[in-house]
Amino acid sequence: MTTTGPAELTLIQVSDTHLLPAGELMHGRVDTFALLETVAATVASSTGPVAGILLTGDLADDGSPASYRRLRQIIDPLAATFDAPVVYAMGNHDERLAFRAELLGGAAGAPADHPCDSVHLVDGLRLVALDSTTPGRHDGWLTDAQLAWLADVLATPAPRGTLLIVHHPPLPSPVPTVHLLRLAAAERLADVVAGTDVRMILSGHAHHAGAGALAGIPVWISPALAYDADPLPPDGRLRGLLGGGFSRIDLIDGQFVATAIPLSPTGLVYNNDRAEQVEFIRSLTPQTTPG
Numbered sequence: 001m002t003t004t005g006p007a008e009l010t011l012i013q014v015s016d017t018h019l020l021p022a023g024e025l026m027h028g029r030v031d032t033f034a035l036l037e038t039v040a041a042t043v044a045s046s047t048g049p050v051a052g053i054l055l056t057g058d059l060a061d062d063g064s065p066a067s068y069r070r071l072r073q074i075i076d077p078l079a080a081t082f083d084a085p086v087v088y089a090m091g092n093h094d095e096r097l098a099f100r101a102e103l104l105g106g107a108a109g110a111p112a113d114h115p116c117d118s119v120h121l122v123d124g125l126r127l128v129a130l131d132s133t134t135p136g137r138h139d140g141w142l143t144d145a146q147l148a149w150l151a152d153v154l155a156t157p158a159p160r161g162t163l164l165i166v167h168h169p170p171l172p173s174p175v176p177t178v179h180l181l182r183l184a185a186a187e188r189l190a191d192v193v194a195g196t197d198v199r200m201i202l203s204g205h206a207h208h209a210g211a212g213a214l215a216g217i218p219v220w221i222s223p224a225l226a227y228d229a230d231p232l233p234p235d236g237r238l239r240g241l242l243g244g245g246f247s248r249i250d251l252i253d254g255q256f257v258a259t260a261i262p263l264s265p266t267g268l269v270y271n272n273d274r275a276e277q278v279e280f281i282r283s284l285t286p287q288t289t290p291g
């Protein structure tokens with residue numbers, strides 16, 4: 001039996017897909033296309049509904065048109081299943097020219113090197129994707145013009161507030177390489193979002209799940225699809241681990257909550273009927289406030 005969950009709005013965030021042309025494996029061993037197929041199958045078989053699909057950067061490992069076409073081969077049917085809009089955000093492995101041509105419908109008239117920023121309204125929720133890349137570099141940066149544009153967008157609140165998508169986390173990181181490649185001068189972004197209707201900032205790039213805050217606004221770092229960067233490796237080592245995952249972002253009782261979904265479970269701890277289990281838990285839970 002299918003029952004709806006408590007969320008009034010659910011978004012799926014998939015970050016760091018690092019897709020490659022057919023026949024190529026990331027680091028010679030990760031089939032990122034197959035991992036994305038697994039995500040699509042997982043989401044398609046879930047209860048839904050899905051209000052939007054957020055792809056938050058490093059969508060292609062090589063920035064090639066072929067890789068973006070492979071991405072759409074999977075994402076387009078998934079989006080159609082839920083009649084859900086797709087938000088594409090740039091990452092440092094992406095190439096603006098191909099990204100714009102293959103994922104943004106060409107965005108006619110935009111200069112090739114112009115940041116791929118976008119704004120969307122989904123069921124009263126505003127989604128703003130900021131391009132935190134600089135061509136030829138891997139660290140994150142937002143230009144003065146982008147921040148001015150963002151301030152202008154945020155000047156008018158949206159009915160359900162705003163989620164801001166920035167590939168590079170505007171946070172320090174315990175992983176030295178990620179720390180080097182974080183969003184530089186994040187206080188510039190903090191100054192713009194402070195006091196606005198931004199409810200949560202969604203990032204990727206770190207290749208491990210994490211959370212923090214910027215100007216008091218929660219920052220969620222989604223796990224990467226492609227692989228996990230070990231956040232607590234043996235002394236002196238940096239490790240990439242097979243695995244990876246994605247995220248669901250839910251609006252529940254007026255609050256946004258981000259949840260990591262690992263992709264490589266090695267076995268089941270339980271596998272219960274949801275309706276029965278919800279009813280069981282309800283039966284254990286008095287419908288009154290303790291005390």
Ligand SMILES: [Fe+2]
Binds near residue numbers: 016018058205207224
């Ligand atoms: Fe990445």
Ligand SMILES: [Fe+2]
Binds near residue numbers: 058092206
């Ligand atoms: Fe990245």
